Amino acid sequence: MDAKQIYQTLSEKFTGRIKQFQENTHPASVVVESDAIVDICSFLKRETELEFTSMISLSGVDLKDQGKMLVIYHLGSIRHKHKIALKVELDRNNPHVPTVEKVWPGANWYEREAYDLYGIVFDNHSDLRRILLPDDWEGWPMRKDYVYPKRYHTWDV
């Protein structure tokens, strides 16, 4: 199934919750509502014609000028050899999105990393702690307006 067909399948199943189809990205991406992400993901994983068993990557984007944050899910199917990206737009001041950890257990650490570096909160996540930086680190380093701290514990950063 190519990306256009996947988009059509999705927009038939989830009417009104699919916002946009972007063909020029690689892989082609579908912008979806943030509160529908778990339903869409489990549909994509379960459906025999789609079978997105593999979550290749989960990443965050800070669109400071537009006041938005993006979470991008790269999905792949090993059986059907097709790929798709899902995009979720979030409010930059309060980025919240439900976790897809129940769909792909591997999403756990990806979501922790996005939380660690962007401060995106994944609701209902089982273990939402920082993963790379120390637990007492302040701020979200990959945000565009991040200010580097001068000192950490007893030494100069």
Place this chain on the structure above:
Amino acid sequence: MGVLEDRLPENILFTTVDKFLNWSKKSSLWYMLFATACCGIELMQTGASRYDLDRFGAVFRATPRQSDLMIVAGTITHKMADRVKKLYAQMPSPKYVIAMGSCANTGGPFYKDSYAVLKGVDRIIPVDVYVPGCPPKPEALIEGIMKLQERIMEKKTLVKK
């Protein structure tokens, strides 16, 4: 021995106390098994049979409690830095530190704009010898250890000057 030759019983040598102490310190530089990045691969290579660090009396120990020398081989992040300080504190005196490679010296490729990497291990613990390279070859590390041995030989334990 010169004039003293054949005038003393067997196994007696004359030297200064400092020289003897320093000689014994430099000849048994047991280093801690501690590697955090690709420099660790070169450190393993240095310890293995081809470069054979054992011939300097330097053998690796798997605990800081038995180590004299900490070779900081690799990138130290702020998260790791607390652990490095703790490991250094656990080593018995006299203790020495070699900063191996660009990351341990200055932060190396992560110097500019890294939020996570410590910009040089000398910000948290005293460093005796810096070995440049990214990563340094085993020859370079061995030269660093020989430099450290030279420095140890210069130390004065009894006479403070």
